[in-house]
Amino acid sequence: MSVTAMWIALCCFAAVMVYLGYLGHRGTSSTMEDFVLGSRKLGKVPAFFTVTATLFSAFSYFGITGQYYTDGIGPWIQVVSTAVVGPILYFAGTRIWLVARRYGFVNVTEYLSDRFQARSVGLVAGVIMIVALVPYMGAQFRGSGLTLEAVTGGGIPYWAGAVFLAVVVTLYVMSGGFRSVVWTDVLQGALMYVLLGVAMLILVYSATGGFSDLMDAVEDQSAELLSVPGPNGVFGLPYLISVMVIFAAAHFTMPQLQQRWMAARNHSTLKFMALSLPIGTAIIYIFAFFIAMVGVVTLPGFDAPEAIYPTMIIDVLPEWLTLIAILAIIAATGSTANSIVLTMSSMVAKEYVAPVVHRRSGGDSDRFLTLTTRVMLPLLVAGGLLVAFYGPSTILSIILGITWPAVFLIFPTLMAGLYWRRATAAAAVASMVISEILFLCLYQGWISLDLGGWNPALPAGVVGVLILVGGSLVTTPPSRDHLDRHFAMFEDADPVRA
Amino acid sequence: MSEDRQPAGPGTRRRRVIAVVIGLVLAALMVAPWPQGEYEPMVLGVIPASLFFWILWTAAFVGYVAWIAYRWDPYAEIVRRNSPSSDDES
Numbered sequence A: 001m002s003v004t005a006m007w008i009a010l011c012c013f014a015a016v017m018v019y020l021g022y023l024g025h026r027g028t029s030s031t032m033e034d035f036v037l038g039s040r041k042l043g044k045v046p047a048f049f050t051v052t053a054t055l056f057s058a059f060s061y062f063g064i065t066g067q068y069y070t071d072g073i074g075p076w077i078q079v080v081s082t083a084v085v086g087p088i089l090y091f092a093g094t095r096i097w098l099v100a101r102r103y104g105f106v107n108v109t110e111y112l113s114d115r116f117q118a119r120s121v122g123l124v125a126g127v128i129m130i131v132a133l134v135p136y137m138g139a140q141f142r143g144s145g146l147t148l149e150a151v152t153g154g155g156i157p158y159w160a161g162a163v164f165l166a167v168v169v170t171l172y173v174m175s176g177g178f179r180s181v182v183w184t185d186v187l188q189g190a191l192m193y194v195l196l197g198v199a200m201l202i203l204v205y206s207a208t209g210g211f212s213d214l215m216d217a218v219e220d221q222s223a224e225l226l227s228v229p230g231p232n233g234v235f236g237l238p239y240l241i242s243v244m245v246i247f248a249a250a251h252f253t254m255p256q257l258q259q260r261w262m263a264a265r266n267h268s269t270l271k272f273m274a275l276s277l278p279i280g281t282a283i284i285y286i287f288a289f290f291i292a293m294v295g296v297v298t299l300p301g302f303d304a305p306e307a308i309y310p311t312m313i314i315d316v317l318p319e320w321l322t323l324i325a326i327l328a329i330i331a332a333t334g335s336t337a338n339s340i341v342l343t344m345s346s347m348v349a350k351e352y353v354a355p356v357v358h359r360r361s362g363g364d365s366d367r368f369l370t371l372t373t374r375v376m377l378p379l380l381v382a383g384g385l386l387v388a389f390y391g392p393s394t395i396l397s398i399i400l401g402i403t404w405p406a407v408f409l410i411f412p413t414l415m416a417g418l419y420w421r422r423a424t425a426a427a428a429v430a431s432m433v434i435s436e437i438l439f440l441c442l443y444q445g446w447i448s449l450d451l452g453g454w455n456p457a458l459p460a461g462v463v464g465v466l467i468l469v470g471g472s473l474v475t476t477p478p479s480r481d482h483l484d485r486h487f488a489m490f491e492d493a494d495p496v497r498a
Numbered sequence B: 001m002s003e004d005r006q007p008a009g010p011g012t013r014r015r016r017v018i019a020v021v022i023g024l025v026l027a028a029l030m031v032a033p034w035p036q037g038e039y040e041p042m043v044l045g046v047i048p049a050s051l052f053f054w055i056l057w058t059a060a061f062v063g064y065v066a067w068i069a070y071r072w073d074p075y076a077e078i079v080r081r082n083s084p085s086s087d088d089e090s
Helices: A003-026 A032-040 A044-055 A058-071 A074-103 A108-115 A119-151 A158-207 A211-226 A237-253 A255-263 A267-298 A305-316 A319-361 A366-390 A395-408 A411-419 A425-444 A457-474 A480-491 B010-031 B049-072 B076-082
Strands: none
Touching: A003 A119, A003 A158, A003 A319, A032 A158, A032 A255, A032 A319, A032 A366, A044 A158, A044 A255, A044 A267, A044 A319, A058 A074, A058 A267, A058 A305, A074 A108, A074 A237, A074 A255, A074 A267, A074 A411, A074 A480, A074 B010, A074 B049, A074 B076, A108 A119, A108 A255, A108 A319, A108 A411, A108 A480, A119 A158, A119 A255, A119 A305, A119 A319, A119 A366, A119 A395, A119 A425, A158 A211, A158 A267, A158 A305, A158 A319, A158 A366, A211 A267, A237 A255, A237 A395, A237 A411, A237 A457, A237 B010, A255 A267, A255 A319, A267 A305, A267 B049, A305 A319, A319 A366, A395 A425, A395 A457, A411 A425, A411 A457, A425 A457, A480 B076, B010 B049
């Protein structure tokens, strides 16, 4: 592909993104609530796009098509996990949404610190989330660099592709914060759906005679792909349960998604998100399934399954459409990175900078915290770039294996905070720290244990819950008055406790 | 609907039990999808039977979430009571 054409397309893309960022900037004031949550006015349609665009990075649909290609229909379990988020979002999400609105919380760590009346809980949860998410953001820059380098045959070097995305994301997030992120997510999310759908139709009809012919060919060639556990036996029951539980809980807990729950304009929007998340995910997974099946028929034995989607579109699509498809991939990486960096910078400002400023000057002006959030953005992006340049080449698999389980292990503390008055800060901190260490030991094989196909995060999570419950029973919870701040509004007609 | 917002009414309790049972059955069907190993027939010629039923169970679960959120809606009263403006009505 022509390097000049690609650069022109990238410059147009950057101009549109920065302009959308500017539109967001025009409506943004200098309060934290406005910069980080758009004054909690997120409507239904933007919510749909920003949630799914945040959730799906480019790696998601490279990975999804690759997994469908090698293991058959099993990846559908990811759609299941987003469906299971629905009841969690309705029940627990409504509680945190109401409490966050009442007390002005802008992120989940701030909620945890207040609920447990201990900064240590928010600090520990924040450290875990930042350690898990900076490499995840770095992987997005890496994805941009690798994609542009591959499609231009090295004409756009890896470093230039990574830095390009980092600069564009920094510019538009710094200018308008949450509003800019949502505006750009709407465009990037729409691009993702439309381009993936168009690519699927073109691939199916150009490579085979249509969907029926395609599925007949797959059935003749590799029928075991059309049922679980798949040809390699990966999607057995322990694996399916692990994925459903870990990802459903992690989707709810992920700080960048939590900010979207908190930003909902009203309860109706929150309920809409609970329903639209699995529907949007299902659309992506259905497109990816048929794209992967085209790969099964046309490129059997392909040795890099995760590259099957870009490989096929470069071969089949006309150049102008390939350009747009590449931009959609870059957009997907950007729409994931922008949400992560905004969330992390707000966490750093609220959890790590605000207490220091408060101690020194006796106050932490909202304007100053917003400025701190803005200043943190390029610093965190630089951290992501360092990971992209100097992280190990196997970083992607490490991230995918660790990021979501690491966030999942904060879920018990969050749920205890929302539902159990007796839960204490000491137990919450111990639960998170010990379960994370145990998970790492099991994941890395430092503790040798045959888990029979279960993800190591599940036993670590069970241990975390036991520590949380046991520790809370032997330590002192916050005062009754403080707990009433969080529970009183639910107790007259509590649908879960009663 | 108003009975659903009473904390301990028998109708509410029955509805909660039904909700939990249906949720567990659908979750079990989603995580151990039935039937499997049955890729034929191709439903509508394009979706293998195993995947079709998996999609069906997932759709049923989404319908179940819609029932919780829009028909049962046990938090409606709490939200109404704690909303600062009519903007927050569900």
